[in-house]
Amino acid sequence: MGTRRERTSAGAATRSARHRSGPRRPLRLLLAVVVVVTVVAAGVVYLGRGPATAPADDTRPASAVGDRVDTRGGTLNALTLGPVAAWDPQRISSQADAAFAGRVFARTLTAYAPSTDAQDQARLVGDLATGTGTASKDLRTWSFTLRPDVKWQDGSTVTCEDVAYGISRTFATDTVTGGPTDALAVLAIARNTDGTSTYPGPYATGKKAEAGQKAFDKAVSCDGRTITFSLSTPTGDFAEMLTQPAFGPVKKSADMGADGTYAVFSAGPYMLRGTWEPGRGGVFVRNPHWSADSDPVRKAYPDEIHYQEGMDTEAIAQQVLADNASGRTSVSLGSAPPAIQQQITAVQSLQERSVNPLTGVVDYLVPNTRGSVFSREKVRLALAAATNRDAYVTAIGGETAAEPSLSLLPSALPSSHDGDPVGAGTRGDPSKAKALLRAAGVSTPVRFTVAYRSDATADKAMAALVAGWREAGFDPKTKPLDDDYFTTIADPDTSKGIDVFWSNWAPAWASGSTVLPPLFDSTINLTKDGPGRDYGYFEDTKLDEQMTKTSAVADREARERGWTDVDRRLLQQGAYIGLAERRALYVAGADIRNLSANTVLGGVVEFADIAVAR
Template sequence: MTRRTRTLALTASAVAIALGATACGGSSSTTNSGAPTKGGTLTILDDADFNHLDPQRTYTTEGSSMDEEIVRTLTGWDETGSSPKLVGDLATDTGAPSKGATVWTFHLRHGIKYQDGTEVTAQDVKYGVERGFSPDINGGPPYASQWLVGGSTYKGPYKGQQLDSIQTPDKYTIAFHLNQPVADFNQTTAMTGWSAVPKAHDTGATYDTHIWSDGPYMMKSYAKNKELVLVRNKYWSRSTDPIREQNVDEMDVKFGQDQGAIDQQIKSDAGVAQTSIMQTPIAGSDLTPIASDSSLKSRYYKIPAPGINYMAINTSRVKDLRVRQAIEDVVDKTTVRGAFGGSAYGDYATSVLSPGIGGYKKFDLYSADPAGDLTKAKALMKQAGNPKPTMSLAVENITTHEHFADAVKTSLGKIGITVNITPIQAANYFNTIDNVKNQYDLTWGDWIADWPNASTVLPVLFDGRQIAKLPQSNQDLSYLNDPKINAQIDKIGRMTGINEANTAYGNLDEQIMKDAAVVPLMYMNFSELAGSKVGGVISDTILAEPSLVHAYVAH
């Protein structure tokens, strides 16, 4: 998942592997700890709008985190303890597998209600999952189409078609028939795509701004790129919800300020800033001074993320392996990390898989010096015939990314590569780069596992078959389509031993790095700041976001 972010897609490899995974650490401490107070408005400041809130379309951490306030999923994560615990959400429990984990059955809680007082049914969950197959509802995780019988050819419910592999024998029971065993399917159903949508209130491609709530909050108004206002859903009941609370009267999400301005506003702790929290990371230029300011410690969140910050090299455009390897060697990661905030942002990365993810293997194929190896890079370019290419670099149009892009441009200029920087509006960034019609030579990306296992990283980012299969939501930004790597992904997917699969994923990571498909930059931490009157915030280590499900404002 990216930060404005996607979560990851699983393939068959997830079957037994993710069962052994645990989430990365992160403090569950809260600001203003104590008994929550009721009422008031929590203000949430974001530098850009969500690319989607439609639960079947969002594939970003911010969108998914915000959706937790509006919609409920079959299962979910209780993160009040020392580590995340999978629990039933809409469902009474975490589901029952049968027929060798090819059938999963869930029983819904009675009395869960939408914002108009009508009850949530199994048929609504079935419809919600089905609508995600429509070509008009694109961008979300591909699990359903991968795993549900008939999913590869199903085109959604809008022309009256149903997916027979989703069975609803009664109002409270739903069963999914899979084309393969998936032992951790119930972790997939914690993602927003497995939420209920009442057919009568589905507005199709415009559902982003018309979501029908069964969570604690409902949409009052949504002016894209300006403001989202959520108010209490009076029909939500804490007695049916094991995850969320409904402490504040209103959540007011404001978009469009520069991240640096957001940082300074919340740091000042004046006026409305006291009851505000940011959802996007502290700007790189502000991170070190804020992280080192002891007076801000009680309202500063540093959440280790199960993922990396990276630059993809488009292998279909930058075809010479030696040129790609030269880029790997010459990028100065010290200046790049400085753009994102320095050491507080994370450690230098040398692999796609990050420490803490099942399958991580420590290796470094390129410059041992994070500042780069110019001599080695120049030698590789000489072997390639000393080309003088011009390459486009896609980044978000935010200050941190501008500094990152300048660092890359300077580094690559030393080996004769001219870089043209292409800033893209942050709210539309992933919609743009994930569309195969919008190809760039170099693309900034980050990735957070849907849950911390290699099965939710490498298959999504490097299975080249998805380029043609998912032209509007392709996650393979390096356009790597190596039959040997694709075959290895399938082979690992059939393994049932966790250790065997993890070893194979570590080796696959190393092979991908030999192909110089991406430049790993940092193993990420995400840092946010809240006002002094914001309480109940916990660190969501699945999404690497400050979770607001227990948030309140002190009076």
């Protein structure tokens, strides 16, 4: 789930590495995190939590602002740069688009409950299902019972078969493209020798297709309103994986196949009026067959949501802040430009119309453990001790743009922690770094090359890090890269001579399983073709085994504590260096009520209960 460029995912660069990993158990952990995040902070992609002192809450509204109301009616204008790549639930790969769709029209078996308390946003509830599922003792079989009264926009009932059909579309990789492929990785369906599934999806014909369909029907079976999944490996957080639209229902008779990229056939509170216009947007109106009694997640207060894309983020912010007729009922879906963020948070009247949440997107550095410079653990730890995260945050826009972080586990995850194994804090400690270099027995200054994706802001941020490293006994040389950054650093040939790599990542759902194994499980990443997402070639077989065991822990709290322990061990070995968790800043018009952001869904505007004053 790292990002590459504007509106692209960990995406094309990382999916290929994941697929090369073959059909081994951990494959699903890499496939599980293909999602797109949006750009903020002047070119540094925003894709956790350190002991830095946070600004006062009254200068940085983080989760929700204003008094809550139960106001129905009105028209809400949602403004964004976009573009939306797809509304088809099995094609959605953008985290922001998935969050919007999941609150407006695309329902899933489970969902994260909306809350104005960021610490409560990881609470899992049944959505289409009556609960969060029942698992077998070995965590290979999961069953869910559907609510009896959920309706499609045509008035027909959402059935178990609709859910199964929707999931089956993920396997039609030649027809339904671009979305997460977790279903291919976790369902107990045989694979071909090249790692592809033997099930070609619901559109294929012929004897092989029939055999594949039988295998799918065995892995995803229906008995009345009960749907049962058979998995290839024990998967403790499968119920959380199901929060993604890719595991949502599709009514077969409404499926437009290859032509359905922007098709919306709703089971949620809103449906698309007319058609979606790429680059411009569309209007979502009430689904007359939606019932609040059948939906424990969405309040659906506005009568209509006018989604407008193609607008520059600065123009959006100015329109909303101007508070004219349309601006008063508008909300920005993209972060306000850094140039006006301080203005927004410094003015009380504007502060009351904005939220500044953490997004779950973490910037980090990866030392190359196979290189001559950072093969020694103490040298890696010295670099971590010398890293000034506070200076990095200042360079990318300050406290409204990011928060210093020592860990890759974002603050919204139950596994997040404040551990600091090096003990240098977020400002770095040159003396401690020098002591570690002496203990490592290396000559100073220690020369190394660091690669990063270059633009004006990133150049400034890297310069801030370089200054701290030099003070601590390092002699860094920067290697700015422009196009195809992640493709370049994942290629063993083009990445030769690089000692440290900049990267970023974000979880696909609220579990450390979508962060740590995809990045550091060597059984998935380290192949003859390259490092996958483990750019530093970190390898610890005992830690690999611990990650496998942690994935199979049934109890959620215990499982997430396990991921905390894994992360601490990674930090103790200098496997990576956390830099910062990104923030977004959203502004709304004066008539918008219940403005909040959901950190678990990527720090996006929460549409489950947003309202318009009447």
